[in-house]
Amino acid sequence: MDRVLKVRNLSKRYSKGCPVCYLKTGPDFDSNICPDCGSVVAAHDVSFDLYAGEILGIMGESGSGKSTAVKCLYFDQEPTGGTATFYDQGEAFKLFELNKAEQRRLVNQRFGMVYQNPHQGLNFEISAGGNIAERLLMSDVDNYDRIRQRAVSLLTRTEVLPERMDEMPKNFSGGMQQRVQIAKSLATNPPLLFLDEVTTGLDLSVQAAILDLILEIQQQSHTAMIVVTHDLGVIRLLADRTLVMKYGRVIETGLTDQILEDPQHAYTQRLVASAL
């Protein structure tokens, strides 16, 4: 199996911090706010590996740091510490040492991101097809007909009627907007896809269809994915392995069925018990 991502000791702290920030926050203190200096330790000491074709779940409540970790990897935020290495086409990229242009190349071409809110992932001023075109144009595809063909095939794959590709995203339902977002994220066949609470807020039947689509994509194209969610159902259905986070720390990690059937940490046990 090929490793796609190696994350070690990733930390993100807001504001300057003090020497005891990391010592006095976390699940043992029931807080991610440093009592001495008031800094927020959003994530600390997050480490994991991700392999090709694998879906890793990051589970936690809001404020657990699960989204922060992903945002740092996607360069939406700057980490305070730690390293992350992305292995792609025979090269190893130290993510936090890259310059802005190199970061943007990865974001535009080698990473995909699907946000909870379609407004974050889609440009609502342009058509669904235009959104896909944007990502292709960032990757230097400059043939109009080829862009159209690619958009049609991506939208077909995500079950959006290609006849609707020239419509504005605002004309679509929430589930359809998510599908367009997924199509856009897949435009460049990225080997790594981030999914941040992608089904939260959708109707149950729509949720199931989206999860289904995500699994299908993973099976067909062997895309490695990181799925961030607070929903145990999503984890159960999608993730091979799961990290459980609380107050910025990883408190438990394991195979997903093991996390759900034999959770080790008190918090995970409570979480699983309350969900069943």
Next chain:
Amino acid sequence: MTEQAILRVEGYCKQFVLHEQLKVIPSSHNVDLEVFSGSLTALVGPTGAGKSSVLKGIYRTYLPSAGCLNYTAADGRDIDLAKADEHRILQLRRDEIAFVTQFLRFLPRQATEDVVAQPLVQRGRPLEEARALARDMLAAMNMPRRLWGISPATFSGGERQRVNLARGLVAKPRLLLLDEPTASLDLKTSDLVVGLIEKLKQEGVAMLAIFHQPELVKRVADRVVELKPPIMTDSPLEEIA
């Protein structure tokens, strides 16, 4: 028999530490067993003896509390399943070890034949090829053809059980874990399953199984391992830890 067992379990224990209730629940205690290629080892014992917990420990759905679960992989290497890296376990689940439980888990919209084909697809077989093999397996399981294209969501317990078995058997695992595979099946279908198990033995598959009918154990088991229920200590967590 001079042949080496492909799975050698020594001193397997499993207990659950429930932090919230400050309790330790014992499940399996000091289990030793061996499983050989082309042979079936049956786990017997009263309810609560921790039979399922042994299977789940081997599959790593449970984290073993103690003991060695030595497995000889296809590449000849010995692995302690209790301690192996998660990625290695995932690879073994994909390529070598299958687990048929009493419960079927499937995606909401997936057709039955695709549910069965899934282990093959995960191993990289082309979808159409995988589907064809899945259909053969469903036919061997006497599943009515009209059900192949629809989701198992509306199926009866017996039908689901057959889908589950078909999925576990389709990819011809090296080690097959069976947890009451015939629990909701009628006699006729049970016979079918026995036939399939015999066939798998001939093909060299190693099996570890729990059956709820003692007569089935007599029919298919080459070895029988009897488990005794663990002694309930009901000791507070502090003493154990």
Next chain:
Amino acid sequence: MILAQQFGFLDEYAKKEIRRTSLKAVAIPGYQVPYSSREMPMGRGFGTGGLQLTLALIGAGEVLKVIDQGSDDSVNAVNLRSFIEMTCPGVGTTRVTGEADLIQSRHRIPEKPLREDQLLVLQVPYPDPLVVVEASEEKRKQLHGEADYSRLLVKLYEDIVKFDEITISHRYPTRINDHYVIDPSPIPRWDVPKLHMSKALVLLGAGREKKIYAVPPYTKAEPLAFEDKPFRVEAFLDEQGRRRACARCGCDNSFLDEYVDSNSGEQVYRCSDADWCDEQLARQTAAEVIYG
């Protein structure tokens, strides 16, 4: 009390700064170089960016031509020219493109190809082509730095989706020297190819936005387009698909303005470049004299 008037209205420091900025603009083709645009005795938006360039670069003994939409006689051109004449003693003026050392223009590039010894100054209202797709200047700078113009191309894409062709008529985004994309000022598409490998230096000044940028001589200037949907200039075809000609001089390879004849109510087409039209007409008259 009468104060001695500085040549070119601007003080020497201001002129030096504009010259330095211009040099930098030439050194980084297409890059928008910021400068401290001065207050001029006319409203911003009336060509103060172009005017400051002209005042800083022209010298006594040189000849100036000022045009507005191809005409030397429109109010804006006349006002600018008289201001420069007033503040730059010794500078001559002309209407003839070929006679000018420096041409300041709004919305057009002369039809007559410019020479290496000529300088074209274009007045620019909005220097940044990315402003339509990105509101934050900081982010625009980053996009320029990385030559990421995908969002402009998306606009072109949406245009083709909606209208089956690129409908931008003016300010066509143009990539200079394989990197920076510029807003070439509100010149029509017709004029964009004239920037490509131009013999004359083209300087663009935006007074309100405080930016100067350049298309240096013999530099690539390529309009953004798709491989299979190339850039096209205005065709000026009539209902029969024939190229329209100027009603005055008969020229059929110049940029045409459309008028409605107040008597007949019909549409009439004429050369937009007044000097070009005069020249064509004069050539015809000469030909008539010889062959007539």
